[in-house]
Structure formats: C-alpha cells, structure tokens
Amino acid sequence: MSDSEKWAWWTIGVVALTIAAYGAYVAFLRHGPATSTVFALLALAALPTSSRRNFKCRTFDERERKISNTALTAGFRAFWLAFIVLILTIGFIKGWNSTLTVPVWILSEILCWAVALVLGVQALTTIVLYRGGYDV
Amino acid sequence: MSSSEPEIKNHIRRLRFDHGEMTQDQLAKQAGVTRHTIMALEAGKYFPSLLLAFRIARVFGAGVEQVFEYVGQASDQP
Numbered sequence: 001m002s003d004s005e006k007w008a009w010w011t012i013g014v015v016a017l018t019i020a021a022y023g024a025y026v027a028f029l030r031h032g033p034a035t036s037t038v039f040a041l042l043a044l045a046a047l048p049t050s051s052r053r054n055f056k057c058r059t060f061d062e063r064e065r066k067i068s069n070t071a072l073t074a075g076f077r078a079f080w081l082a083f084i085v086l087i088l089t090i091g092f093i094k095g096w097n098s099t100l101t102v103p104v105w106i107l108s109e110i111l112c113w114a115v116a117l118v119l120g121v122q123a124l125t126t127i128v129l130y131r132g133g134y135d136v
Numbered sequence: 137m138s139s140s141e142p143e144i145k146n147h148i149r150r151l152r153f154d155h156g157e158m159t160q161d162q163l164a165k166q167a168g169v170t171r172h173t174i175m176a177l178e179a180g181k182y183f184p185s186l187l188l189a190f191r192i193a194r195v196f197g198a199g200v201e202q203v204f205e206y207v208g209q210a211s212d213q214p
Contacts, residue, residue, distance in 0.1 A: 002172045061169035062185050063176060130172070132181070 004064050005130050007048050008071075011123035014045045015116050033105040039112035045119055067129045075122035079114055145205045149178050151196045166195045 001009075018041045025038050060068075094100065152158040160174045167174070168191060176182035177192075184192070184204075193200045 002170055061173050062188060063173040063182055064170065 002064070002130070003048075004060075004067065004126055008123040008126040008130075010048055011045050011119050012127075014042060015120040015123070017044075018042055018116055033103070036105055036109050036112065039109070039116075042112065042115060042119070067126055070129060071122045071125035074125040075118035075120075078121040079118050082114070082117060143180070143207045144183050145180070145207050146177060146203055147205070148174070148192065148203060151198065151203060155196060163192070163195060167191045 018039060021038045021041055022035065025035055029035075090100065148163070152160070152163060160171045160178075164171045164174045167188065169188065173182065173184075177184060189200050189204055193203045196203060
C-alpha cells in the first residue's frame with residue numbers, strides 16, 4: 001500500500017470517528033454549542049502529513065500528483081454541491097426574502113462538516129483512483 | 137476508456153525480463169517513480185507523461201518507441 005493510500009484510509013477513519021463521536025454526543029448528551037468540540041478530532045487528519053517520516057525523501061510521482069489533484073477537486077466539487085443544495089433547501093423552505101438567524105456555534109459546526117466532507121470525498125476519490133487506475 | 141479510442145501500449149514487462157528480470161521496484165527507483173505507478177503502467181491503467189516515457193526508455197537503453205507503442209484507429213491513417 002502506498003503512502004497516499006495509507007493517508008486516504010487514515011483520513012476516512014478520522015472522518016468516520018468524528019461522525020460516530022458526533023452521533024454519540026448528540027444521542028447521549030444534547031445538541032448544543034459544546035457539540036462542536038467533537039470536531040477537534042478532525043485535527044487527527046493532519047497527523048500523517050506532520051509526521052517526521054513524511055519529511056524524508058518520499059517519492060511523490062506524477063501519477064500520485066495527478067490523483068491528489070483530482071481528489072482535491074472532487075472534494076471541493078462535493079463541497080460546492082452541498083453548498084448549493086443547502087442554499088436551495090433553505091431558500092425554498094424559508095422563502096428567498098426571509099432572514100435567517102442562527103447562533104455562531106451552528107455556523108462553526110457547518111464549517112466543520114464542510115471540512116469533513118471535503119476530506120472524506122478527497123480520501124475516497126484517492127482510493128478509487130488508486131484501485132481503478134488513472135487514465136489521462 | 138472505451139475500446140474505440142486510440143491506446144498507448146507498452147512493452148515494459150517484457151523489457152524488464154529481458155534486462156535480467158529487473159523487478160518493478162528496481163525500475164521504479166531508476167525511473168524516479170513509485171512501484172505502484174509501474175504496476176499501473178504495465179496494467180495499461182495509466183499513460184505516462186512524455187518525460188516519464190523518456191526516463192523509462194533510458195533505463196532500458198532503448199528508444200521511446202521501443203517501449204511505448206501507439207495503437208491508433210483506422211481513421212488516424214493519412
């Protein structure tokens with residue numbers, strides 16, 4: 001398994017752990033400002049890239065670079081799609097001229113979900129492209 | 137990629153065996169890529185850049201056209 005695949009599996013694990021922790025928190029405690037603390041787990045996704053091993057002479061060749069770029073683009077595409085769906089849903093349900101008042105912790109939570117989405121899709125795309133090959 | 141589209145075939149696997157049964161890892165190190173890229177190339181799942189094609193050809197001491205072969209369509213003929 002290549003380093004990129006290891007990174008992808010690790011990231012999927014981190015995102016899955018965050019979702020599970022979030023679900024457990026909401027189920028056993030309650031949904032409130034403190035729920036956002038669960039998203040601190042997402043910081044674990046940075047662990048492989050900040051490890052000492054990563055700074056050694058690791059080969060990151062042209063195919064891996066292409067896969068990485070495509071995966072990142074897929075992540076941001078998913079984010080953009082989710083953003084449009086969210087805006088359309090709010091617009092159609094609440095009305096396009098309505099004013100939305102949300103607490104700040106909801107905003108930070110939405111941002112954290114967006115990060116989780118981008119990371120998750122990026123990691124999944126990396127694995128799919130590695131397994132299925134990368135035609136250019 | 138559909139079968140009607142032109143393809144680039146390669147003879148990397150045969151050339152490796154012709155060169156003292158060179159392993160994928162040895163070729164990868166000499167060409168400056170990962171073994172996974174060599175595996176993808178041999179499986180026809182990845183088409184290399186021109187630079188990598190030249191690097192691989194140089195490892196075998198051959199020309200690019202001896203390693204990679206363009207299999208075009210009949211409509212490609214002049």
